Amino acid sequence: MILSASGWRKVFALSGNEQDKSPEISLEDKALSAIAAEVFFDYLQPIIKAKTGIDVPVIAVGMDTRPTGPAIADAMNRALLLKKAVIQFTGVSSAPEIMAYSRKLDGFIYISASHNPVGHNGIKFGLNDGGVLNGTENAKLVEEFKKRLSAPDACEAALARINQASANDLRNLYQQSTAAKHNALKAYENFARRTIAGSENTEIQDNFFENIRDAVTLNKTGIVCDFNGSSRTLCIDRDFFAANRINFYEINNKAGEFAHEIIPEAENLVYVAAEMERLQKEGHKDAVLGYMPDCDGDRGNIVYWDEKQQKACILKAQEVFSLSVLAELTYTIWSSSDKNLKPAVAINCPTSMRIEEMCSKIGASVFRAEVGEANVVNLGREKREEGYTVPILGEGSNGGTITYPAAVRDPLNTIFAILKLLTIRGGGLYELWCSKSGNTYKDDYTLTDILESLPKYTTTGVSEPRAVLKVSSLDHAELKRNFQKNFEEYWKSNPLRSKYGLESYRVAITNGTKERYDVADWGESGKGGLKVIFYDKNNNAIAFIWMRGSGTEPVFRVMCDVRGTDIQMEKDLLEWETNLLGK
DSSP: OEEETTEEEEEOSTTOOTTOOOOOOOHHHHHHHHHHHHHHHHHHHHHHHHHHSOSSOEEEEEEOSOTTHHHHHHHHHHHHHHTTOEEEEEEEOOHHHHHHHHTTSSEEEEEOOTTSOTTEEEEEEEOSSSSBOOHHHHHHHHHHHHHHHTSTTHHHHHHHHHTTSOHHHHHHHHHTHHHHHHHHHHHHHHHHHHHHHTOSOHHHHHHHHHHHHHHHHHSOOEEEEEOTTOGGGGSSHHHHHHHTTOEEEEESOSTTOOSSOSSOSHHHHHHHHHHHHHHHHTTOTTEEEEEEEOTTSSOEEEEEEETTTTEEEEOOHHHHHHHHHHHHHHHHHHHOOOTTOOEEEEEETTSOTHHHHHHHHHTOEEEEEOSSHHHHHHHHHHHHHTTOEEEEEEETTTTEEEETTOOSOOHHHHHHHHHHHHHOTTTTHHHHHHHHHTOOOOTTOOHHHHHHHSOOEEEOOTTSGGGEEOOSOSOHHHHHHHHHHHHHHHHTTOHHHHHHTOOEEEEEEEETTEEEESOSOGGGGTTSEEEEEEEOTTOOEEEEEEEEEOSSSSOEEEEEEEESSOHHHHHHHHHHHHHHHHO
16 A cells, blocks of 8 residues: 555455456455544544543545445444544545535545546545644654554454444444535535635625626527546536536536546547547537546546637646646735735746746746645645745646645636636736736737647646656665766766757756755655756746655656756657666
C-alpha cells in the first residue's frame, strides 16, 4: 500500500489484477481498512475534544463507484461504530461533495483511488477544512498505522473486533445514509455557489448566477458530460446546470459502469468529443463545452467546440488549467476595489511556465510547491497569511483546478471559470486580459479566440507513455545525485545546447510547500520534485525538464516544458533526460 497524503492506495481486488471489477476483497484488506479507520478516529478524537470538549467526533464516510468500495466501507464503518463515532455515511459521493459536507462536521474518510484503474482503491482522510490532511499530519497516521500492523496478530485481532459490531447499529447506519447523502448534496450545492461566485454574500451570489442565466439565455449554452460511471453520476451536476438554464447532455451515466479507462486524459476524452460532434450534427449548436470526471469526481478535463474548424477539440491539461487561472485572476482583479490587491496563484512544480508568462502580464505572483493537492492547498494558505489574494491554485500537469475557498479540485469550478470568460462581457474579463497582454480584442470573441491569445508552450502530457518510467532504484535521492553527475558531464558537450540556444540553467527543487533554487546537491530533493530550467542568451527561461517519483503509483514521472510550438525540442530534451536517468 502506498501511504501518501494524496491517498493510501493499493490493488484491493481479490485477484490482485488492477483491471478486476470484482467487489470481493481479502480478509487482510478488511483488516487493513478497519485498522486505518481506528487510527484515524484515535487521531481525530483528541483534536475535537480540545476544540469542543466533546468526546465523540462526527465523521463523514463516503466512497466512489469502484466495486470494492462497499466492502472497504463496511469494515471501516464497523470499526468506527465500535469506537462510538457518530457516522454520516453518504454512500457514493464525489470528493468535492464529501469535503464540502465535512466542513459542517469534524472530519471525513473517503474511499477512492481517484484516477487509478478500477481494481485499485484507497483511502483519503481529512478534518473539516475541506481538504485532505497535509503531509505532516498524514505522516502521523502512517506511523501509527505501521506500528499497529507490526503486532503479530494485528489482522486477526482487527477482524475479531469488527465482527462484534452490532447488526442493529449497522442497519440503522445504512438506513440513515439517504438522509446523510441528501445533506451532503445540499452542503455541496451551497458551497459550489459560494466558490464560483467568489463571495459568501448570498445577494452577490444571486446576482452572479442571474447574470450567467441572462447570458446563456441570450446565447444558448450546453454542456456535454461523459460520467463514465463515476461518483458524479449521483452528484449535483444535472440540477446545478439546469438551475442556471444551461442545457446538459450526458453519456455513460450509470454509477459503477465504466465504459472505458478512468483517467480523464486525451485518450478517454474522445468519447465526449464524439458525443459533442454528434449533437452538433443533429442541430444542438449549444453543445460547446464538455467534460469527463475521474472516478472520485474531483477532476474533469475539457473538450470544446471549435467553430473555426467545426469540430470538437480536446484541451490539454495544461491548457485547461491556464484558462482557469486566467479566468479567476482576471475575475478577482475585475471585481475588486482593493487598491493594494496582491493577486497570486499557487501551483505545483511541473505546471507549465506559461502561467508565469500570463501572470507577468496580469500583475500576479506565482508560487510553486511539490506535486500533491495538499501541498498546493497549504502553499495557498501560507501566501494568504502573507497578504496575498490567492483565488486559484492547482496542478496544471493534470488540469486540476482548485478555486478558493475549495481545497479540492472540482470540474464544476473549471466549467464555470470558462463560462466567466465567455459570459462577462462589455468591459469584462477577456477585454481586461487583452488590454494587459497586448492581444487584439473583438466583441464577438469565442473560446477559440481566448485560447489563441494564451502564451504558446509545448508540454509533455502526464499520461503519455514516455512520461511514465519504471525505475529500479528506491533511493530517489541517490538516483538524482547520479543524474546530477551525468547531467553536468554531458552539459558541456551536449549538441542540443547550440541547436536550441540553451545558454545556462538553474535547478529548482520542491518539498512540500517549499521551493529552493541553486542547491549544490540535487539529491536534497529526496522524493520531491527536481527541475532543471534552461535559459537563452538573454536570460529568458525557455524550457525545463522535471522528475519525481509518484506518491500514489509505483512509477517515476518525467516531463518537459518548452516555450513555443517546437515539438521536436520538447521530444529531444525529454529523451535526453530519460537517457541520463537510464545511465
